[in-house]
Amino acid sequence: MIEDVKSASLNRKTPSDATPFEREQLRFFLSSGDLAATLSEFNPSLAWLPYLSEMKLIQSERQLIAWIERNFFDVDAVRDVAANIHFFGRETADFLEFRLNAHRADLPPLLMKSWSLVIRHMRTAKAGFAQNEWFEIEPQLKRGDHSAHLLERLANALRPKLNVGKLISWFETGKDEVPERPSDLMTIDYEVDDNLQADDVLAAWPTNAEPEIDEILLAQLTIALSAALADATDAGVESNQGYSTSDTDVPSVAKHGQNEYRSGFQTIVRVMAEIWTRLVEKSSGKALVIAERWSNSPFRLVRRLAMFAFADSAVPVDVVAKFLIDVPLGELFVTNSSVEAYRLIRARWRDFTQEQQQQIVLRICEGPPRSWFRESADVDRHIDRSRFDMLSDMVRDGIDIGHQAAQVLAEIRSRWPNWEQKPAEQAGFHVWVGSDDGELSDDPDKLKDIADSELVAEAKKIAASAGFMEGDSWHGLCLSDPDRALRGLEAAAKNGDWPKDYWEQLLWSRKDYRNSVTEPKIAERLLEWPAATFGAVAPAASAWLEAHAKTLSETLLWRLWDRIADATLIETSEPADA
Structure with a gap:
């Protein structure tokens, strides 16, 4: 044997x-x-x-x-x-x-x-619940402690940190494919410790803080964000060209419904954007220094913060125009940087001189660089679509784009007569999750007629074949019908399939359940989760349990609490002597 x-x-x-x-x-x-x-x-x-x-x-x-x-x-x-x-x-x-x-x-x-x-x-990796940095920082902030040490701790708590895990798409993409980068072998995400939310920080940070204190905090946060972006770039999941992890995390720098249920870089960016907005009302000079520092950053996400700030009328128009004329051209069109570009152009266009307007619109007519697209892609079509979306949106906003730009737009329309404008509220967004029904405009109804027993398998097939920047059907289902998403996960579990990422999306979804049995069933399934892999989903389960602690039965509440606590403790003890 x-x-x-x-x-x-x-x-x-x-x-x-x-x-x-x-x-x-x-x-x-x-x-x-x-x-x-x-x-x-x-x-x-x-x-x-x-x-x-x-x-x-x-x-x-x-x-x-x-x-x-x-x-x-x-x-x-x-x-x-x-x-x-x-x-x-x-x-x-x-x-x-x-x-x-x-x-x-x-x-x-x-x-x-x-x-x-x-x-x-x-x-x-953390050993349990006891190391929640934010729970130590929050009461000190509320007591008025704004010492340099505490602000440094706050910035570190908000800094997204490396997380690795199972690469769910590996089996679909093929085991025989030759890996080229670490992200071909595992998922690489950047998450904030303790599921810290921007609203929690903003509620604790005093609105009447002295402008010097706001400025110091923003400087610390800028350092922390830049360090995280440098690390993510080194890990191969962040880039100044192409869709990357910060785009997934941050649909919009400004407060927006599309940010719902996003994590990672979203938290620190939203805190920085809102603290800057408070600062500009107290001291436009100090706020401008911060915004210009952002505009000169080597990282695209930090430059997105500058675009957000430059939409404010307190920023001199010449500073804004120079930025739009000098910023890497692809950032006006491609990746989620375009969300801030659209917002900025709408807000400040009429402040520009005629010469500045002409320089900017000529850049828009040029479109994104070909190098920003894959060689196999239909590059000319993508460039046309990028120019069409922005120019047509400007026309809809009543902007006179001039004769040359109007001619470019007309030529694009003649090449693609079936193209229609996106709704105004979706301008600049490449992926849109409907705020009412949770469906993805880029991925409508793909799971509509699928049997509950086949939901997870079908969602995996859709994800495996999804094109660049297409919507996420499973995420949309968790937002629109979490009860049905659970039924799909239950069916998969009966076959021994416990997809961590799919469960996490359901657990992070804060949509109300229509069926009264959904909440206890989620707890019951989490209690049945195979012991060998439960630790991976324990953080999301912990957040879900916190949100449902008041409505779960005490039996389920404390059983699940104990299981999460046990799973998050790293076992280091030696085996007992026989």
Whole structure:
């Protein structure tokens, strides 16, 4: 039997490949000796990690260190460890970083980068509820403490930080595809600790704070945001060209319904935008210094903050015109920077001189650079659409775009006679979630006629084939009909499928349930979630539980509370002596 197990490990079978008999063989074999040494020697696929946990074989994360090290050169190991990142904490990170550095000269750059990101996530993982930084900062702010140290702590609490996890689309895109970047092996997100919300911070920050204090806070937040963007750029998920993580997180810098249920960079950006708005009413000079600093940032998201600020009439028109004339051209059209560009042009166009208007409209007629689009894309069509949307929106707003721009618009209309304008409220947005029914205008009704039992599978197929910047059908369903989304997730769970991201979207949705049984059923399903992977969804479950604590039965409330608390504690104890 031992030889059979050796053979299975050498073949690198995963749990999905193994028979029930082979699984039982592996359980028996691994439980009969030193688990750490056995895993390292026979080296089964790291995909077995959650199953070993279910079998109660893992007593400490330290038992897994040598096994992971042996797989540093395996891209599948990165995928498997990222998918089970909740098993690990700072202790494992310290050991693995030391051992990873010993392989620095030998590992391919992709694997070196990927493991470094995984280890960073392990190091910053929290051990439980006790470390909520905001709960310590909030009462001090309300007592009037605006010391430099506290503002630095606040900025750090608002800074989005690296999170890695399972890459849900991996199976759909094909295991044989050659990965080129870490995001091909795992999800890489940037999230704010403790699910801190902008409204919480803004409610605690005094509206009558001295302008000097507002200015200091904005300076600290600018440093924190820039550092997070630099880190996300280094991780390969943020870019000054093309759609990136900040676009997903921040549909609009200004307060807008499209920001609902967004996280990550959204929180710090909304705080900065609103504090700046308060500051400009107290001291336009100090506010202008901050806004001009933003406009010179090397990061697109910070320049979006400048666009937001420049829409204010307190900013001199020459400063605004120069910015629109000098800003990278693609930012007027492509990615969510266009939302601020449209808003700025609407707000300040009539303040510009005729010469400034002409310079700006000539840039608009030029359209976004071809280099901002994939080579295989229909680039000419995309450029036409970008120019059409902006020019036609300006005409609708009563702006005289001039003879040359009018001729360009007419030529585009002749090439694409079926094109229609977006509704005024959607101008500049590339993805739009309807505020009333939660459906995506770019992705209407794709799940409408799908049986509840097939909802999750169909949503995955749609997501796998979605084009650039298309809407998210599952997200729309969670907003429009969370009861039905739960029924789909329940059907998938019966087949052993517990898609973390899909559950998270339902749990983060704050829409009211039409069916009275939906709320208790969500709690019941969370209690049934497989133990090996529950830690990954525990943060979203915790936020959901907090929102429903007053309406859940005490039985469900405290059972789920205990389970979340247990899941967020990193197990580091050694196994007891026999």
